[in-house]
Amino acid sequence: MKTSKETIEKWKKEIIKTEQSFAEMVKKEGVKSAFLTFSDEKAVLMRNNSLIKGQKEMCIYFENQSEKNTLIKLVWETSFVEVSNSGDLGYTYGKYNYSYLNPEGNTVKTNGVFHTVWKKQADDTWKFVWD
Numbered sequence: 001m002k003t004s005k006e007t008i009e010k011w012k013k014e015i016i017k018t019e020q021s022f023a024e025m026v027k028k029e030g031v032k033s034a035f036l037t038f039s040d041e042k043a044v045l046m047r048n049n050s051l052i053k054g055q056k057e058m059c060i061y062f063e064n065q066s067e068k069n070t071l072i073k074l075v076w077e078t079s080f081v082e083v084s085n086s087g088d089l090g091y092t093y094g095k096y097n098y099s100y101l102n103p104e105g106n107t108v109k110t111n112g113v114f115h116t117v118w119k120k121q122a123d124d125t126w127k128f129v130w131d
Contacts (some may be wrong), residue, residue, distance in 0.1 A: 003085045011083040015090045016117050018126040019078050026074050032062035040119055040127040069100035090118045
């Protein structure tokens with residue numbers, strides 16, 4: 001059975017709204033809190049060519065980052081969203097800007113492209129499983 005175009009668009013809007021809420025929480029409550037809130041329990045992050053698997057490892061990773069760096073800022077804008085016909089997985093990508101103050105007092109800035117995979121949860125919310 002084919003999923004209607006309207007249903008696919010509804011799911012895409014849900015993912016975009018979730019992505020926007022995620023970005024807003026980063027600004028208000030910080031990177032660690034937002035990533036833990038919007039991640040699936042088994043989510044995987046790829047950072048510096050390493051995989052961080054699950055929320056427990058993610059928590060440790062973000063705690064170590066905040067010990068080394070301060071004034072962390074992360075902003076991004078989604079430029080594309082797609083969702084499966086079954087409505088259980090979707091993905092987004094776009095550009096991000098990340099900056100922080102390192103222990104030497106220098107501001108370090110990076111820009112790049114992000115790719116996030118979203119999974120619909122049992123309660124009909126979306127959580128990311130890959131970032």
